Amino acid sequence: MKRKNWFRASCLGKSIQENIDAYYGKKPKRTRQERLMLDVGTAIHRVYFGKKENQKEYYNEELWLRGTPDCIEKKVIQELKTMNGIQFSKLKEPLPEHIIQLHAYFILTGLQYGKIIYLDRNFFNEKVFKVRLDPQVIQEVLEKIELLKKEVEKR
Numbered sequence: 001m002k003r004k005n006w007f008r009a010s011c012l013g014k015s016i017q018e019n020i021d022a023y024y025g026k027k028p029k030r031t032r033q034e035r036l037m038l039d040v041g042t043a044i045h046r047v048y049f050g051k052k053e054n055q056k057e058y059y060n061e062e063l064w065l066r067g068t069p070d071c072i073e074k075k076v077i078q079e080l081k082t083m084n085g086i087q088f089s090k091l092k093e094p095l096p097e098h099i100i101q102l103h104a105y106f107i108l109t110g111l112q113y114g115k116i117i118y119l120d121r122n123f124f125n126e127k128v129f130k131v132r133l134d135p136q137v138i139q140e141v142l143e144k145i146e147l148l149k150k151e152v153e154k155r
Contacts, residue, residue, distance in 0.1 A: 009067025009104035013097025058108035077114035085122035
């Protein structure tokens, strides 16, 4: 683990610029409300997973990639996402950026199964989507990482 900077699995579904900023440690400016919502999300994770919450960070030196899945239980990666009631009511399938994040975790851990759990922050209802490793998505993630590496090397 000699690298100073890494791409983060949780960021790969975002724009090229957001990934480059995160790589260099540039944090986005957030409003007080946005910071509070992130803190609430973190607290919900701790309560939801309890002692099962993952504390292990995974690294892939070749890909310049690191990440910490929320929970790994019985070889299944579990990712919890919170959202407001309006977003939750419209949700019919996992969001693409979360599929990308989960596939980055598949790359990092070598696992092939996951669950994306969406939690309504208003009423604490859940929607759970089971996800199996998709080679096409893995290829898309690898291509994006290569693109990001080229962007970094240009600077």
